Amino acid sequence: MDFDVSLHVIGVVHSTHSSLATTPIQSSLNRAEHASIEIDDQYADGLAGLAGFDYAWMLTWLHAPGEPPAPAPLRHVPFLLQRQQRRMGLFAARGPRRINPIGLSLIQLLDVTSPVVRFAGVDVLDGTAVIDLKPYVTRFDRPPGEPRSGWFDQIELTDGLTPADLAPPQP
Amino acid sequence: MDFDVSLHVIGVVHSTHSSLATTPIQSSLNRAEHASIEIDDQYADGLAGLAGFDYAWMLTWLHAPGEPPAPAPLRHVPFLLQRQQRRMGLFAARGPRRINPIGLSLIQLLDVTSPVVRFAGVDVLDGTAVIDLKPYVTRFDRPPGEPRSGWFDQIELTDGLTPADLAPPQP
Numbered sequence: 001m002d003f004d005v006s007l008h009v010i011g012v013v014h015s016t017h018s019s020l021a022t023t024p025i026q027s028s029l030n031r032a033e034h035a036s037i038e039i040d041d042q043y044a045d046g047l048a049g050l051a052g053f054d055y056a057w058m059l060t061w062l063h064a065p066g067e068p069p070a071p072a073p074l075r076h077v078p079f080l081l082q083r084q085q086r087r088m089g090l091f092a093a094r095g096p097r098r099i100n101p102i103g104l105s106l107i108q109l110l111d112v113t114s115p116v117v118r119f120a121g122v123d124v125l126d127g128t129a130v131i132d133l134k135p136y137v138t139r140f141d142r143p144p145g146e147p148r149s150g151w152f153d154q155i156e157l158t159d160g161l162t163p164a165d166l167a168p169p170q171p
Numbered sequence: 172m173d174f175d176v177s178l179h180v181i182g183v184v185h186s187t188h189s190s191l192a193t194t195p196i197q198s199s200l201n202r203a204e205h206a207s208i209e210i211d212d213q214y215a216d217g218l219a220g221l222a223g224f225d226y227a228w229m230l231t232w233l234h235a236p237g238e239p240p241a242p243a244p245l246r247h248v249p250f251l252l253q254r255q256q257r258r259m260g261l262f263a264a265r266g267p268r269r270i271n272p273i274g275l276s277l278i279q280l281l282d283v284t285s286p287v288v289r290f291a292g293v294d295v296l297d298g299t300a301v302i303d304l305k306p307y308v309t310r311f312d313r314p315p316g317e318p319r320s321g322w323f324d325q326i327e328l329t330d331g332l333t334p335a336d337l338a339p340p341q342p
Contacts, residue, residue, distance in 0.1 A: 001180045009172045028311045045245035048260030052321030055314045074216035091304040092220030100302045131271045133262040137320045140199045143226045149308045150223030
């Protein structure tokens with residue numbers, strides 16, 4: 001079932017990345033890089049109190065407005081498994097080509113000076129539309145213990161990893 | 172800026188809750204309760220590999236299709252601060268009445284038997300539309316150390332808390 005909604009762009013990311021192939025795949029793998037969100041003036045009052053948090057969830061719309069989303073096949077080889085050529089379900093992977101292209105980035109808040117949010121941990125293109133910001137609350141967002149992370153527990157994750165680093169093996 | 176998109180309902184939650192006022196406010200505060208997601212048959216193949224994870228992020232659309240979202244004021248008193256009557260920015264709070272009503276629930280995966288996902292940690296109404304599932308990956312989703320969680324660090328959070336428990340103080 002599908003339904004039509006109007007999404008509101010609450011802000012826009014300013015980052016140095018203009019190509020997906022060379023954009024780090026997760027903010028946690030690119031903690032050293034800084035970027036900013038420029039919140040739309042009409043929503044800037046919503047930032048009150050955010051400076052008291054060290055981290056936030058940035059929800060993004062991963063396609064330009066109007067561009068039709070192109071989800072990956074339901075079973076596909078994630079970027080991170082291209083060397084192994086293992087297929088996974090879309091809902092067991094974190095790639096950007098989703099059924100609904102909503103990105104979830106854990107950003108480290110550096111400075112909140114309305115209407116600009118400076119952050120560390122960059123995994124999105126310049127110009128990406130931000131559709132929500134939620135403060136990271138340890139009590140809500142950290143599961144107890146050391147949860148199993150499926151196939152991610154079996155691969156090496158290096159800082160700064162991009163899709164271009166992960167070409168499939170040559171025949 | 173707004174833009175129109177068509178969202179795809181990848182599944183529907185079956186829970187015991189039919190009233191927001193008596194639905195726990197966060198899955199982490201209601202870990203003992205179980206519920207399930209029935210994934211739409213056309214997307215069920217996307218679950219492959221998910222059983223290897225202990226937790227997942229469930230993204231939901233918090234309003235029934237067609238119903239116009241009613242965001243909270245940009246500065247408002249969150250449920251959890253009703254006793255103190257402190258106002259916070261919408262983006263420094265975790266309430267469901269957002270500019271774009273997208274919910275983020277950290278669910279504990281109990282069983283993935285396609286097309287049904289059984290989980291623990293329930294903070295959504297019966298019938299809620301699921302728009303994405305992303306596996307919880309500790310390396311991506313757990314910030315280092317003990318991050319500051321703003322005003323949440325100053326309040327008591329008890330298991331099973333619902334909006335109905337948090338009536339404003341009587342005059």
